[in-house]
Amino acid sequence: MNQLNKFLTGISVFLSIAFFSFSGKCETNPVKLICEYHENPIGIDVVQPRLSWQLQSTENDVLQTAYQIRVAGSEKALNGKKLIWDSGKIESDQSVNVVYNGPAIKSMERVWWQVRVWDNKNELSKWSEPAYWEMGILEPAQWTASWITLRDPEKSKTSLPVHYLRNEFKLGKTVESARLYVSAQGLYEMFINGKKVGDQLFTPGWTSYENRIQYQTYDVTDLLKADNAIAAKLGDGWFRGFIGFSGQRNYYGDELALIAQLQITYKDGGSETINSDGSWKVNNGPIVESDIYNGELYDANLEIPGWNKPGFSDGNWSSATSVDVSKDLLVAPQGSPVKAVEELKPIAQMTTPKGEMVYDMGQNMVGWLRIKLKGEKGDTVRIKFAEVLDKEGNIYTANLRSAKATDTYIFGESGEITYEPSFTFHGFRFVQLIGVKAAPALEDLTGVVIYSDMPSTGSFECSDPLINQLQHNIRWGQKGNFLDVPTDCPQRDERLGWTGDAQAFSMTAGFNFNVAPFYTKWEKDVALDQQENGRVPHVVPDVLNGNGGATGWADVVAIIPWTVYKIYGDQRILEESYPAITKWIGYMNGRAGDDHLWTGDSHFGDWLAFATTRSDYPGATTEKDLIATAYFYYTTSLTAKIAGILGKNSDQQYYEQLAANIKKAFVAEFVTPNGRLVSHTQTAYVLALSFGLIPDDRIEKAAEYLAKDVEKFGHLTTGFLGTPLLCHTLSSIGRDDLAFMLLNRKQYPSWLYPVTQGATTIWERWDGQKPDGSFQDVGMNSFNHYAYGAIGEWLYSRVAGIKIDEAHPGYKHFILAPHPGGGLTYVKATFESVYGQIVSDWKIENGEMVYNVEIPANTTASVVLPNAGGAALQTNTKAEQQRVGDDLEMLLGSGKYSFSYPIEIKK
Numbered sequence: 001m002n003q004l005n006k007f008l009t010g011i012s013v014f015l016s017i018a019f020f021s022f023s024g025k026c027e028t029n030p031v032k033l034i035c036e037y038h039e040n041p042i043g044i045d046v047v048q049p050r051l052s053w054q055l056q057s058t059e060n061d062v063l064q065t066a067y068q069i070r071v072a073g074s075e076k077a078l079n080g081k082k083l084i085w086d087s088g089k090i091e092s093d094q095s096v097n098v099v100y101n102g103p104a105i106k107s108m109e110r111v112w113w114q115v116r117v118w119d120n121k122n123e124l125s126k127w128s129e130p131a132y133w134e135m136g137i138l139e140p141a142q143w144t145a146s147w148i149t150l151r152d153p154e155k156s157k158t159s160l161p162v163h164y165l166r167n168e169f170k171l172g173k174t175v176e177s178a179r180l181y182v183s184a185q186g187l188y189e190m191f192i193n194g195k196k197v198g199d200q201l202f203t204p205g206w207t208s209y210e211n212r213i214q215y216q217t218y219d220v221t222d223l224l225k226a227d228n229a230i231a232a233k234l235g236d237g238w239f240r241g242f243i244g245f246s247g248q249r250n251y252y253g254d255e256l257a258l259i260a261q262l263q264i265t266y267k268d269g270g271s272e273t274i275n276s277d278g279s280w281k282v283n284n285g286p287i288v289e290s291d292i293y294n295g296e297l298y299d300a301n302l303e304i305p306g307w308n309k310p311g312f313s314d315g316n317w318s319s320a321t322s323v324d325v326s327k328d329l330l331v332a333p334q335g336s337p338v339k340a341v342e343e344l345k346p347i348a349q350m351t352t353p354k355g356e357m358v359y360d361m362g363q364n365m366v367g368w369l370r371i372k373l374k375g376e377k378g379d380t381v382r383i384k385f386a387e388v389l390d391k392e393g394n395i396y397t398a399n400l401r402s403a404k405a406t407d408t409y410i411f412g413e414s415g416e417i418t419y420e421p422s423f424t425f426h427g428f429r430f431v432q433l434i435g436v437k438a439a440p441a442l443e444d445l446t447g448v449v450i451y452s453d454m455p456s457t458g459s460f461e462c463s464d465p466l467i468n469q470l471q472h473n474i475r476w477g478q479k480g481n482f483l484d485v486p487t488d489c490p491q492r493d494e495r496l497g498w499t500g501d502a503q504a505f506s507m508t509a510g511f512n513f514n515v516a517p518f519y520t521k522w523e524k525d526v527a528l529d530q531q532e533n534g535r536v537p538h539v540v541p542d543v544l545n546g547n548g549g550a551t552g553w554a555d556v557v558a559i560i561p562w563t564v565y566k567i568y569g570d571q572r573i574l575e576e577s578y579p580a581i582t583k584w585i586g587y588m589n590g591r592a593g594d595d596h597l598w599t600g601d602s603h604f605g606d607w608l609a610f611a612t613t614r615s616d617y618p619g620a621t622t623e624k625d626l627i628a629t630a631y632f633y634y635t636t637s638l639t640a641k642i643a644g645i646l647g648k649n650s651d652q653q654y655y656e657q658l659a660a661n662i663k664k665a666f667v668a669e670f671v672t673p674n675g676r677l678v679s680h681t682q683t684a685y686v687l688a689l690s691f692g693l694i695p696d697d698r699i700e701k702a703a704e705y706l707a708k709d710v711e712k713f714g715h716l717t718t719g720f721l722g723t724p725l726l727c728h729t730l731s732s733i734g735r736d737d738l739a740f741m742l743l744n745r746k747q748y749p750s751w752l753y754p755v756t757q758g759a760t761t762i763w764e765r766w767d768g769q770k771p772d773g774s775f776q777d778v779g780m781n782s783f784n785h786y787a788y789g790a791i792g793e794w795l796y797s798r799v800a801g802i803k804i805d806e807a808h809p810g811y812k813h814f815i816l817a818p819h820p821g822g823g824l825t826y827v828k829a830t831f832e833s834v835y836g837q838i839v840s841d842w843k844i845e846n847g848e849m850v851y852n853v854e855i856p857a858n859t860t861a862s863v864v865l866p867n868a869g870g871a872a873l874q875t876n877t878k879a880e881q882q883r884v885g886d887d888l889e890m891l892l893g894s895g896k897y898s899f900s901y902p903i904e905i906k907k
Helices: 002-009 465-481 499-512 516-529 556-568 572-592 624-645 649-670 682-691 696-713 723-732 736-744 752-756 786-799
Strands: 028-035 042-044 050-057 064-072 083-086 110-119 131-135 163-170 175-185 187-192 216-219 227-235 257-266 271-275 281-284 287-291 295-299 338-344 348-351 357-375 380-386 406-410 415-419 426-434 445-452 458-462 802-804 813-816 826-833 836-845 848-855 860-865 882-884 887-892 895-902
Touching: 028 110, 028 131, 042 175, 042 216, 050 110, 050 836, 175 187, 175 227, 227 257, 227 287, 338 357, 357 380, 357 406, 357 465, 406 415, 445 465, 458 465, 458 499, 458 786, 465 499, 465 752, 465 786, 499 516, 499 556, 499 723, 499 786, 516 556, 516 572, 556 572, 556 624, 572 624, 572 649, 624 649, 624 682, 649 682, 682 696, 682 723, 696 723, 696 736, 723 736, 723 786, 736 786, 786 802, 786 826, 813 836, 848 860, 860 895
Parallel strands: 042 131, 295 406, 813 860
Antiparallel strands: 028 050, 064 083, 064 110, 110 131, 163 227, 163 281, 175 216, 175 257, 187 227, 257 271, 287 295, 338 445, 348 357, 357 415, 357 426, 357 445, 380 406, 380 426, 458 826, 802 813, 826 836, 836 848, 848 895, 860 887, 882 887
16 A cells, blocks of 8 residues: 555656657546436436546546536536536545535436546546436425226235226427326336337336335426327236245235326426326226236237327226325335346247247346237237256246246237237246247247346456356346346246345446446345344345344345445445444344354355255255354454444444454354364355454464365365355465366366356356256256356456455556466456446467556556566556566556566466
8 A cells, every 4th residue: 555655646757657659738538427326317316416427538647636516407507607516626536426515406306517627637627528417206295196096806816917097188388398207016117198108117116115115207208299198007016916935925015006297397487297196097908917927918809909099088997096105105216227128039949859839049038028929819829938948858947936937918819919028027048839820930039138227347258168158147147137136036936135145246246237226226125124123134125024134144234335335436335324234233243142153043054055955954064153153253344344434433443342252252163273163164264264264373274274175075065155255265375276176167066067058147056957957956946046156256356357455445446466377368357447447458378478458547556467577578668566476566557558478377
């Protein structure tokens, strides 16, 4: 850090160092303006939103030294004197998460903003292109619409028909702008004049419905005419559909409801509000059954042509009934909306040995099938979804458990139709068609891929095709399971927000995609579903009736906020999560008691560790008391750090002392004087070493035990908790060779074994499908389960070498330190940080290491060149070099740099 401070203090020394030579004036400008992680968001309810921008520059070594933000009520007013807020010149290098400190913005008001910056070249930038944000409905009393429903005749234990709701209205004046605010108990789709409103799916999203329900805001200005129809479809979804794995329905309630408020502003300055109320008409329609797990039954004989357009006769429809649902529950979303992001075409059609008509999409995906079908009136076509084929080549659905995962279409007339469902999704690679007379052509089928629309931020590629496929599988596992909440799996009767999976994968998730808004939204529900005694549920949103408190799972309450802080420099998530974090520490402390050992409670342990095949007790390999106490220490230590960052000094001292007491107890109970752990497993050593639980004088011996265990087995033996830390820990003890050995292993158990079996996503089990084609325990055998994909973090941060400096979160300062090995001849990783793109690109050719890096403006990086200490280095920078062991280190400002030198890779 001293070197970094000297660099930042004396940055002018390096002004002459540049990758390119430019003539004329330096050009540095702010670009990519975002507000609360979104570009030009509308309908937010963060009253002091945070503003961020990146710097684009033609020179190297560029740092921001000051900024100025101005905010106005219109784009035009930005250039005038009627500003809402002018920050003035603020001496600061902060360009990420700058808090708006102007007057409060009113409900439904849009404001425009710009920023300009001063840099360390004494240059003032141009004003940025304007951006905006728009507030949603901030007060419950401002909701003038009513919650309405179609009363179902019975509270069924089976799937019920989708509700159809509609109303008509006329407009006599020219519309300036119109916003539609919508929410539901259940899932909704809105229409105006026959056109679907927006492109979001599974709205209003899944939250802790007892505590909060999201509403969405849509700009519908261009959809309105003189004569208008507003309409909606309303399905069971997570609210009252089947949920969990015990056949339960109606978990949150047994009555669907919709609330819709259309705010219209006219060009003459007037306004009008169209509300959902008792004047709306409601009916059932062609979607007879709708369920996330089981699929959709669509009977075209019940279609209602024109139901969502003006002029439709709804005289035989029922009047909507008002429902007493609190408007206090309504909140604006902060996450990434679910959308249809990609489309796939099948790669093959086959007839299985059983005579099944099956299509192979070529990729285990999440979403549904859009299909062109030909049939006669009354024909019934069933579409069944599966992840894999069995060893005979037939469709395999046993691992879906009770989920039917079937969409059904009944023809209402003869001819050709195009069908896709509304309120269901499936996890699948293979599609079986039942009831069709002739096989549709490949081009008649389209796989609609849905997930939370997170911007892609990272890429990793290397010289090994199998590892590239592993990275592909990690990304697709994340896409398939980041569907508004981080689900464990997308195909069977579960699809729940398991907390352990989420925390284990969180750093890898943050490399692949921008997950800040996704986790910000979900962590609020973690806190809301936390019980009064501090226990955190196993799944969030909690649909397991309060079951929780498992170590390594419940710790998500602290680990993911810490992850978001490290990756994005987001201190607010620490502030907002702090009460929940400390409540969880209090719960663990209460369970541990005076001896600070958390023993005797039920936990999941190192879930699905090697050779633990029973689904009722798959974490038995490593002693659960050891794991529980280790996590008690780790999360307490993390809380001390967080308290320090938040300026809570007395709290910091308390948690540091508590952590010290836990460590003392852990060592006395679980560590022998010779550094051996009472649970002599890879996971036990990995947790103890990576969490800092081994006394300094025993670390070398404990590390030796870990290395010998890996050498003895020749493979990993870890589960959900040990696996994410395994290669990191081996690297930290100087055994990259063993880490690469584990990475490159192709036999079970390994990361590449599923790849050799044709996997296109990460499996739940190391041997979900065995070499002979048979399957693991049908009770728990998902082929899209992202937890073991946590190896991705090691690929990015160790092999490619893009590493966070915790002292400067958000990649304000970071480390570029690649580690060649494992027979790889090249690796290229990119990461779009909040400051801009980071590139780490190395290759070894003819005994020479060539390393190219890119460092974004307003950041610095410590670059470490492996095994370059005694080599003749060729580079385009004159930065001071420092030899550390066999490596060379240097501190660099923004820009693109190249290095080449002879290298000998150690075996």
